[in-house]
Amino acid sequence: MPELPEVETIARGLARAVTGKTIESVEIRLPKMAVAPPGVDFARALAGERVAEVGRRAKYVLIRLESGRMLVTSLRMTGRLLVQRPGETEFPGTHVVLFYTDETRLSFADVRTFGRMRLVEPGEAWDKSLGPEPLSASFTPEGFIGMLSGRTTPIKAFLLDQQRIAGIGNIYACEALWAAGIKPGRPAGSITKPAARRLYHAVVDVLQRAIDMRGTSVDDYVDAEGLRGGFQNVLAVYGRLGQPCARCGSPIVRTVIAQRGTWWCRRCQR
Numbered sequence: 001m002p003e004l005p006e007v008e009t010i011a012r013g014l015a016r017a018v019t020g021k022t023i024e025s026v027e028i029r030l031p032k033m034a035v036a037p038p039g040v041d042f043a044r045a046l047a048g049e050r051v052a053e054v055g056r057r058a059k060y061v062l063i064r065l066e067s068g069r070m071l072v073t074s075l076r077m078t079g080r081l082l083v084q085r086p087g088e089t090e091f092p093g094t095h096v097v098l099f100y101t102d103e104t105r106l107s108f109a110d111v112r113t114f115g116r117m118r119l120v121e122p123g124e125a126w127d128k129s130l131g132p133e134p135l136s137a138s139f140t141p142e143g144f145i146g147m148l149s150g151r152t153t154p155i156k157a158f159l160l161d162q163q164r165i166a167g168i169g170n171i172y173a174c175e176a177l178w179a180a181g182i183k184p185g186r187p188a189g190s191i192t193k194p195a196a197r198r199l200y201h202a203v204v205d206v207l208q209r210a211i212d213m214r215g216t217s218v219d220d221y222v223d224a225e226g227l228r229g230g231f232q233n234v235l236a237v238y239g240r241l242g243q244p245c246a247r248c249g250s251p252i253v254r255t256v257i258a259q260r261g262t263w264w265c266r267r268c269q270r
């Protein structure tokens with residue numbers, strides 16, 4: 001499932017590829033994949049719109065249009081956004097296609113159909129339930145320490161809660177906890193201030209390094225240009241059951257926390 005670094009990589013690629021392009025028409029093959037506000041026709045509303053900017057919020061790709069409307073895409077498990085030229089083979093599970101006036105197209109493909117492309121009106125508070133962006137100035141060590149205070153939730157589950165911090169998923173929660181030397185099942189509120197500070201820096205560092213390496217391709221993730229990421233080659237714990245910990249040599253174990261597989265080192269995560 002794409003997390004913050006993967007979605008950031010996709011958004012950066014799309015920004016290069018489609019900013020300034022004008023949408024000529026939209027083809028919707030599976031109606032549930034393209035969501036518009038009541039009374040608005042998704043395809044008709046987009047025809048003639050120009051792409052002003054492409055960005056990211058949490059795990060959503062944002063395509064801002066010149067009218068002030070915005071396309072908010074969640075990729076969920078298997079969603080892909082791919083820019084294609086005329087004649088290029090269509091990707092399996094393509095459900096929504098935005099055709100640009102220059103004959104290129106943006107394909108929204110999703111084999112498992114959990115993803116959505118949503119048309120948002122100017123000023124609509126679509127992201128009000130999302131927490132701060134971990135790489136923004138609004139996410140500070142003191143703020144993070146304050147968030148943990150009094151919480152009995154396991155720290156791993158806390159990191160995955162999008163209402164607390166936006167964009168962290170299973171891969172980067174496991175990696176950040178290993179880097180900070182914190183046991184994933186530990187109640188969030190029991191973490192000492194120095195350890196919480198280490199975790200804050202580990203979260204920021206792991207996300208930034210993953211963006212620098214264009215994300216993690218452990219499944220079928222590819223970016224908007226169809227390229228795989230590189231962070232899967234430097235993972236410390238995620239998916240590494242039984243392999244030696246890079247810090248202490250103990251075998252990596254797997255447990256389940258908040259219904260998610262959790263990889264960690266019993267010796268050096270406390």
Ligand SMILES: [Zn+2]
Nearest residue numbers: 245248265268
């Ligand atoms: Zn270890």
